[in-house]
């Protein structure tokens with residue numbers, strides 16, 4: 001029997017439309033609906049029984065927490081259904097790694113969830129979307145993809161949600177995992193895994209996902225980007241604005257300029273949870289300086305700032321302590 005794969009369409013460039021087929025920028029993202037997207041890839045019928053649904057039609061740079069939570073909620077429903085074997089999500093690439101990581105945090109099933117997108121609009125010459133959809137369906141229908149959490153599939157490669165990031169502004173090979181590399185590929189239609197996915201599910205992911213479905217928003221947790229001569233005034237500003245947490249994208253191994261460190265320390269004293277991440281693309285943020293640990297800052301480990309932010313938001317919703325977070329990120 002064929003596997004039953006459900007596609008959720010969120011918009012993005014994969015559904016982008018431009019007036020000129022040679023245009024790869026300046027298009028309207030999210031303009032092409034799921035019916036048209038699926039019609040461009042009739043080959044999926046040979047792989048699985050595929051159904052589709054339009055959940056949003058947005059440029060993913062505009063995604064809100066409400067829309068992310070709606071996605072979590074719909075994926076949860078689908079994973080609990082006996083007649084769905086896997087889920088494919090078509091999504092804009094700008095925030096794809098964020099939605100993928102959020103879904104992976106609360107992934108509770110052995111069924112695959114595969115996110116794909118495109119760098120060229122649907123109307124472009126050599127549009128990359130159709131093949132990416134076909135590959136995503138192939139992966140979602142593969143027995144070998146079970147128990148690997150949420151996967152990002154583009155450009156014939158398979159990446160784990162935890163480690164993947166968008167590296168290039170415009171290249172089709174934009175998604176890479178700087179630590180660890182791709183975990184698999186689709187070679188001439190054949191799904192191959194080289195090694196295991198870096199799973200990062202929260203303990204009790206099923207009940208955490210249920211908790212998230214009842215939320216309409218997530219706590220205010222800004223990411224502050226560190227730079228030379230940073231005086232920390234933004235830390236004070238967001239603390240006054242009611243931030244519940246702050247992710248500081250420091251330099252290198254999560255280094256924080258002394259004046260910012262002092263302000264972040266004051267924020268922790270006020271009950272704001274602080275995560276130290278890095279603007280460097282590759283590598284792990286470790287405990288580094290003793291003063292960071294003494295101040296109560298949490299090292300982001302392998303998470304980039306945007307993913308660390310989502311983790312912190314979910315942790316705050318679930319009432320997890322800084323100690324729980326520390327343990328999860330260690």
Ligand SMILES: NC(=O)C[C@H](N)C(=O)O
Pocket residue numbers: 011012013014029058059060061091092093094095117118119120
């Ligand atoms: N390639 C893309 O999908 C970019 C687009 N701005 C989006 O994230 O929706």
